[in-house]
Amino acid sequence: MFLELSMSLCVLLILPAESFEPFSMTAVGLGLAGTAVYFKNQTYCRFYECCDDRSIPGDVQALRSSLESTLIGQHIVAQHVVPALTAHFSSQRTSRKPLVISFHGQPGTGKNFVAEQIAQALYLEGSRSGYVAKYLGQADFPQEERLGEYKERINREVRQQLNNCPRSLFIFDEVDKMPSGVFDTLASLVDYNAFADGTDNTKAIFIFISNTGGVHIADHLGQLMLGGKLREDTRLSDFEPLLKKAAYNTHGGLKKTALIDSHVIDHFIPFLPMEKTHVIKCLEAEFGRWKKTPDKSIIDDILKDSISFDSKHGLFAISGCKTLEKKVAMALN
Template structure:
């Protein structure tokens, strides 16, 4: 059938009228015996896809393409110095979106590292690749420690909020994404209600949470990651050859014992977190790559001296090892933008 603009509008309001029926009835579970033909309900589904879901976000493949290959390309072009992240993250997401997956629990990942190593950057790229509307999707739920969960004395209320938000979110769309930033700034005990929810078949009302994704972002264990990496580099190991196994136990132990939202957390005790992923501290060469990439976004190819001059302004090396940039690439975007506008004013 060919749909004209006016027909779209008319069918949209018709589909809107039947939205609740379309969203909550499963044609496979119904029979003609209850007065509704399977063909009719299937027709409603097609009608919804062609009208309502063309004009608003729905929990379907159009709104949630789950494009892991797109994410792989984005990370390859825009993330530097994080070979472990590239290897583990893409494999984890490919397995999660595999239609043959038999997992009974959601995908749960915890990102750790010092500021400026790319944790938030990668989390936003995940949302951008998996959801048509990216981080603005109503199926992407993002929380920030200091803003959403700042006080220890009302941790019980935070637990209730997280429980209700997760149940509501997964009810709305099983392919929901939950991002918790600044876990190290959250009070201990904040995730206790979540531990049971994301465990095997623990959601209420027979909800299926196996398609959801939970990502935790934290500066926890950043110092331990730096110490371990420095030790290995000084022993002659090549950075690109270092494996995840050199960090996993360190991350798990530090998360459980250090102050923050993971301290003595059931999420760790119950082994609910599938992947502890380290974001390695950045060296000078990686910050150089960040600067070049930012200039490329402005269609600029500066001379090497311009980049070297900027490196001198933005890099402060860690006192302990003298190898790693303390801020990583955190301020590069604004620094390059300022440099470009100065150049424009002078031309």
């Protein structure tokens, strides 16, 4: 096959242009373009990352299985993130906008953990993929006075990334540490049928990660539980309105943003604060990574010496599971 196609290309290159009628030249051009695509798919893209189904399998079922076995204490996240991604991939031919999700919660509740799992399931190279763009608030947008520069950068780089691969994933972490207004230009880029220049934004996914609203989530959950409602019975509707309000009014990248005004954020996902039972499960999972089964006394010592709970309800670990990796490593040495 390779020899036959190579010979065909050689013949086409040798024949003079005037040998072809205009219609024939068009057909030849289309044929050559198709041949080039074929060669790329059969050679380069078999070994290197391309914007295709091999490099972007979009394995939402793998994500579902992974979250079921590893995500701790976040039933609302599991109930909504996987269906949102499933719907996004199943409707990519008819979708008129990208999928935009905002993760909110206190530190150590699993926001980055879930974002990483999404990247791992959707892209063959995971978060190392050239089609996954990640921004960190403090590192990438640290200075309020450079707001204009940051807005121009986001506009330029998002467009470039989408031109490179419409199926890109954009993760904006530490949104609460970004200057207010930094996403003003992004609002038009994630809206319905945003681009008039042919750039396709409808297949992309945007994830915003923020601590904003974490205190509101914890306070509201505490009140619901004190009122007799079980944690596992809480729903997205219990938290989404307060998250929109908190994000819009609290200093950070989403304050007074057109992203909220324009209603282009599809889902505000609450990550609930971790209780003692969840922290214990996190500790057991971390020991499991070391292939160790901890004694109860070791777990109790870590909880006693290293974990602080909120003063208002006395239920929620202030840092969640965030610092446990180092605590376990120290306990094993």
